[in-house]
Amino acid sequence: MRHPPRSAYFLTVGAAVALIGTAIAPVVTASGAAPACTVEYSVTSQWDSGFQGAVQVTNNTAAVNSWSLVFDFAGGQKLTQGWNAKWSQSGTTVTAANENWNGPLASGASVSAGFIASWSGSNAVPTGFRLNGTACNVDAEDPSPSPTPSPSPSDPPATGEPPALSVSGNRLVDASGATRRMLGVNRSGGEFMCVQGYGIFDGPVDDAAIEAIADWKANTVRIPLNEECWLGLSNIKAEYGGADYISAIKDLVARVEAHGMTPVVELHWSYGQYTGNSAGCSDVHASCQKPMPDAQYTPSFWTSVASTFKGDAAVVFDLFNEPYPDRATSTATQAWQCWRDGGTCPGIGYEVAGMQDLVDAVRSTGARNLILAGGIAYSNDLSQWLTYRPADPAGNLAAAYHVYNFNTCANESCWNSQLAPVAAQVPLVAGEIGENTCAHSFVDQVMDWFDARGLSYLGWTWNTWDCSSGPSLISDYSGTPTSYGAGLRDHLLTLDTTG
Structure with a gap:
């Protein structure tokens, strides 16, 4: 089959590679008030020198017209490309800001975005997610970041x-x-x-x-x-x-x-x-x-x-x-x-x-x-x-x-x-x-x-x-x-x- 023009491929999807294991940072909170926002981070694919990751962000407070998620890579990873957000990296800090078409985020609503990055040594799951400056995955009464597990294979x-x-x-x-x-x-x-x-x-x-x-x-x-x-x-x-x-x-x-x-x-x-x-x-x-x-x-x-x-x-x-x-x-x-x-x-x-x-x-x-x-x-x-x-x-x-x-x-x-x-x-x-x-x-x-x-x-x-x-x-x-x-x-x- 002859393929459609390249633009048809990349309007809504990103590149992926063969899955080796899946690492997910679950939402873990203490017994206080619900977190202001929750972030689920996953490594959907991984190979020798790189990996594909995804984030799902849920806003648990008042609706916002735009959003910006910030987190820090913990293992020397380097962002190379992303989709469904405007991705950037400075040092270890990664920022994913909304596109023009997915800025509004109602209370209780979620948005997902993906990226590809390089890694070497370890591919530790990042911590300290912040949505519009507010810490995610933590109780209102407990500002410490929630624990996250190391990547593990998915059979x-x-x-x-x-x-x-x-x-x-x-x-x-x-x-x-x-x-x-x-x-x-x-x-x-x-x-x-x-x-x-x-x-x-x-x-x-x-x-x-x-x-x-x-x-x-x-x-x-x-x-x-x-x-x-x-x-x-x-x-x-x-x-x-x-x-x-x-x-x-x-x-x-x-x-x-x-x-x-x-x-x-x-x-x-x-x-x-x-x-x-x-x-x-x-x-x-x-x-x-x-x-x-x-x-x-x-x-x-x-x-x-x-x-x-x-x-x-x-x-x-x-x-x-x-x-x-x-x-x-x-x-x-x-x-x-x-x-x-x-x-x-x-x-x-x-x-x-x-x-x-x-x-x-x-x-x-x-x-x-x-x-x-x-x-x-x-x-x-x-x-x-x-x-x-x-x-x-x-x-x-x-x-x-x-x-x-x-x-x-x-x-x-x-x-x-x-x-x-x-x-x-x-x-x-x-x-x-x-x-x-x-x-x-x-x-x-x-x-x-x-x-x-x-x-x-x-x-x-x-x-x-x-x-x-x-x-x-x-x-x-x-x-x-x-x-x-x-x-x-x-x-x-x-x-x-x-x-």
Whole structure:
């Protein structure tokens, strides 16, 4: 899926990274009068050199027209960015002042804001919160600050392990041979935040956020990746690339699995300069969708990803998000040959890694995980997928397909003529389904067609973007659906995820 403009991402949400532990400073008071204000401070995500934090401020006195929260970092932390407030730091003192739109705070009302900061040594919870100069979290009769605990890990609930999926004829099966379907959502962010220098994930990926996905009865989460961030290339900020990025992805995969869901890791944005027909950008770096993977970095990316997860058979590998060599080449034959074999492809100025190259890269590590390979035309065309499908020595390769209401193959006639023959021979997974109408009439048709044939599909996308800019399933990360998302959620809740 092509992404909406960057501004759509950052109007209401901030960057997030993989959760390691959650530290919360609870409100603890003595037996006197209620505190004038209460502040709940939490570390929602933490990694080697930084963390994401949040504050929730409650005004317990008379209404105010503006507010300013002040507190002191106790462990040498340094603020780097924030949202829902005007954040600043002087020495150890941090100030969060209201934005123009969230200044009024009625008696009993609360406001929340978030930030990202660096840390080293320790990440102690701050004390001495003050709202408009008044101490918070303390009795009116006892001005001493309330005690706060040290950060402690938050263990995800044990909800069962996801199955190790494999291909059996045209079905996906688990270790017992039972038919399985992949039904769930995409969780976008890991493909663009890092290369744009904002973080690793767009919005929270903590345990509560992943549990909200599971509450929709999803059994699969597709996680888009960026090859330059994974490989830690020089154009990526060190804190968002290489080992830190890999660690964050591994943590998210583990959290998805802890909720019994299948993680699908897929290459979304890649290296290589392309300025031809339907170019997403002119940048050589992995800052947009390219028509095909590049031979310079993508095989190394998949060798590393496969080596990382080959010991976990529940992880699925989706080779390349949406190939579109057909927009560069003059014939369909050239496009499909480029798709499978790579090399020097007409209309593409960089050396291409074909799907066979990527299958070989994965299998060279000894990984036998399920692999998905999407067709051409942004994975919307599978007309010659069977003719050009890569050879897989593990016999564990399935076809991937994407469909939106604005695609060419977006009706039952096309699905019957083009998809049904593929689905008769190999498992078929719709890695992205969606519509840009802020409604769900089209995806209802898609789901009905796929359900009737016992096929898999994943909605785009579990992000709080404007649904008119791109299909967004939710309006908040607790899982409140948009009108479009309600169609997917309500449908998933009625389904049996086995065949």
